[in-house]
Amino acid sequence: MSKHQHDVVVVGAGTSGCYAAATIARAGYDVAVVERKPVEEAGHIACGDALKGANAFPEAIPKEQIEPAFTNTDVDHGRFEIPQEDTVLDIPVPGELAVIDRWKYGKLIIEGADDAGAEFHYDTVVQDVIQDDDGTVTGLHTKRKGEAVEYEADIVIDGAGSLSLLQDKTDFSNATFDTNVSYSQFCSAYREIVEVKEPVEWDDALVFKPASVAAGYIWYFPRTETTINAGLGFQMNEEPMKLVEDLKQDLRNRPEFEGAEVTDKLGAALPTRRPYDSATAPGYMAVGDAAAHVNPTTGGGIAGAAYAGAYAGEQAIVALEKGDVSEEVLWRYNERVMDHFGGRYASLDVYNILSTAVDVDDLMGLMASLPGEKLAEALYSGTTSFGPALLLQTAASSFGYWRQILDFYKTKQLADKLMAHYDRYPGRPSALEGWQDERDRIMDEIYEVTGAKPKY
Ligand SMILES: Cc1cc2nc3c(=O)[nH]c(=O)nc-3n(C[C@H](O)[C@H](O)[C@H](O)COP(=O)(O)OP(=O)(O)OC[C@H]3O[C@@H](n4cnc5c(N)ncnc54)[C@H](O)[C@@H]3O)c2cc1C
Numbered sequence: 001m002s003k004h005q006h007d008v009v010v011v012g013a014g015t016s017g018c019y020a021a022a023t024i025a026r027a028g029y030d031v032a033v034v035e036r037k038p039v040e041e042a043g044h045i046a047c048g049d050a051l052k053g054a055n056a057f058p059e060a061i062p063k064e065q066i067e068p069a070f071t072n073t074d075v076d077h078g079r080f081e082i083p084q085e086d087t088v089l090d091i092p093v094p095g096e097l098a099v100i101d102r103w104k105y106g107k108l109i110i111e112g113a114d115d116a117g118a119e120f121h122y123d124t125v126v127q128d129v130i131q132d133d134d135g136t137v138t139g140l141h142t143k144r145k146g147e148a149v150e151y152e153a154d155i156v157i158d159g160a161g162s163l164s165l166l167q168d169k170t171d172f173s174n175a176t177f178d179t180n181v182s183y184s185q186f187c188s189a190y191r192e193i194v195e196v197k198e199p200v201e202w203d204d205a206l207v208f209k210p211a212s213v214a215a216g217y218i219w220y221f222p223r224t225e226t227t228i229n230a231g232l233g234f235q236m237n238e239e240p241m242k243l244v245e246d247l248k249q250d251l252r253n254r255p256e257f258e259g260a261e262v263t264d265k266l267g268a269a270l271p272t273r274r275p276y277d278s279a280t281a282p283g284y285m286a287v288g289d290a291a292a293h294v295n296p297t298t299g300g301g302i303a304g305a306a307y308a309g310a311y312a313g314e315q316a317i318v319a320l321e322k323g324d325v326s327e328e329v330l331w332r333y334n335e336r337v338m339d340h341f342g343g344r345y346a347s348l349d350v351y352n353i354l355s356t357a358v359d360v361d362d363l364m365g366l367m368a369s370l371p372g373e374k375l376a377e378a379l380y381s382g383t384t385s386f387g388p389a390l391l392l393q394t395a396a397s398s399f400g401y402w403r404q405i406l407d408f409y410k411t412k413q414l415a416d417k418l419m420a421h422y423d424r425y426p427g428r429p430s431a432l433e434g435w436q437d438e439r440d441r442i443m444d445e446i447y448e449v450t451g452a453k454p455k456y
Contacts, residue, residue: 001148006032008316009140009153010118011126011166013042013370016288016305016312017159018109018118022060023313025056025117029320030278033118034142034151036125043106046191046266048221049229050075051105052207053303055096061112067106072203079205088370093206099223124149128169129284135174136325137283140166155316155325156284159309162186162269162292175281175327176429178291180456181273184237185292187299189245190267194251196260199225209250216241218250230257233299235272237356237455243267272296273455274346275304275337277439278432280330284314293337296349304341311336327429335425343422349455350415350446354408357452405431407449414446 008024010017013035018159024031035042051070057063075097080089114120123144130139130150158166163186172179200222207220212380216234223229230251234241244265251257271292286295288305295304315333319325421442426435440456447454 001150003150003152004032004121005152006030006119007153007320008032008155008157009034009151010157010159011140011164012035012159012161012288012290012378013110013113013120013122014045014106014159014305015163015286015302016293016309017108017157018113019058019060019306019309020157020159020287020313021111021118021309022116023310025113025318026060026294027317028117029317031118032121032151033113034121034124034126034140037122039120042122043268044103045106046268047229047302048103048189048191048219048231048299049099049102049223050221051098051100051302052093052300053095054098054340057303057306058417060116060310060313061109065112065115066108067101067308069100069108071101071227073097074204075206075222077097077205078208079202081207081209083209086389089333090205097206097266099206099211101222101223126166129156130307131171131283135171135282137170137281146344154283154320157309157312157316158284158286158290159288159305160290162271162289164286167286167290170219170281170284170391175284176278176432177281177284177286178276178278181276181292184235185271185273185455186236186269187233187272188240188243188267188295189231189233189299190247190265191229192247192262193223193419194228194230194257194260194262196226196256197230198256200228200256211241212246218247226261228257233270235352236269251450270294270299270301272349272352273298274349275342276370277436278326278334278338278429279308280334280429282327282330283325285315285330285333285455287439291337293341293345295341296344296352307340308337311340313443331427331429335427338425343419343425346422347415347419350411350418350450351453353446353452354411354450356455357376357450358407410449411446414442414449418442418446 007029008031010021010033013033017033021031021033077093078091124142126140126142128141132138137156142149158164203222203225209218211218211232218232221229232247269295273292275293276291279286287308293304293308294301311334315330319329421439426432
């Protein structure tokens, strides 16, 4: 068995792991990234290829480094196809958006972290976590090409993605780390890269369409006017979709895909839930999908992963400088995540909860009756001004959906109340429980108003 010793070991060479490692390496610390895939496959990750907000990504990896992967920067709206209503809605996408070549982007961020001074150890599968007597994480047991390799580190950063194995292996009984996690809070998703013969008409749009089961959707995102990322996903608390078959069926029904060629296929799970209440334990932080840092209404997780990685990296530096890796010192990482996007994502999750309790046809009818910019606000900011005034403005088109709009309005007020509670996220681990109790009271009100089954 071989042994390695580093200041920090990061698990996973995805977005969160690369941004964390680049941040730490830039400060002169010794950081290794362990990745289960071989070098040539690293960075090849299931994705819809839509990258939002890259203009303001953390600087540990310079934007110029990732820009060559942006294959389509002309997308400025979402196109929602609603077959039930025979309607197509064009909804503006706020902020900068690029459709990317995800594999190329994956390689470029690895290169960026490598340039910053991080080491990459490929073919290295984490199998277990090492903890000392008081529960502090001190290293990892891994396997590289059949051989046992042990890592010792002051801090372990878990960027291993959805349903991270490290969390099954770690004893969190001496930590605040959120363990209220179940499969039903995740979405199962699959995508193909499809080359079409003729340019598509909608190369400036992200195309969405409801899937055959509730809480599922199909997407067509144009990497270029002839290379399309086509995919679909469903919430794991719903009846499962036959992902490959359902996508094939939809492709068959669209004339623009006639004679098209599939060049790549990948699927994975992604969190569609609120961010973990706490993503820290002594000597340990979880980042990106491993801590549900994903917009739960759109499934967009690249931006959250990049920021969480950078914040965890910066907090790791503080802890190394103090020589103290306790939760009290790492806690600031949780605060920064909640302050930046955690509260917003938790409030957006309320609309996911609502969607599990309403009829899909009603939801589609309601969507078709409302102004696009209101829906854009609801999708991205969680703070749309849905309410009785909007009902009056759209009275004619929304006739038949007033009851749903009023329910939506009440739900929206509770989502705002929840967001305000996240603004009071505690400044120390010992205050987390009291904060969670109050949050859970707000969640009970949400379940009552929506009629949805409790998600957590
Ligand atoms: C089908 C699909 C479509 C999506 N579409 C979009 C989109 O269009 N836009 C968007 O912003 N987001 C999208 N997402 C979400 C986005 O891909 C994730 O939020 C993002 O990749 C999270 O990055 P991460 O670094 O946390 O995890 P990941 O990118 O999953 O990286 C985790 C890494 O850890 C490695 N790893 C895992 N376990 C181990 C182990 N035991 N040992 C060693 N290494 C390990 C993996 O090999 C991987 O390289 C989509 C997700 C899916 C599944």
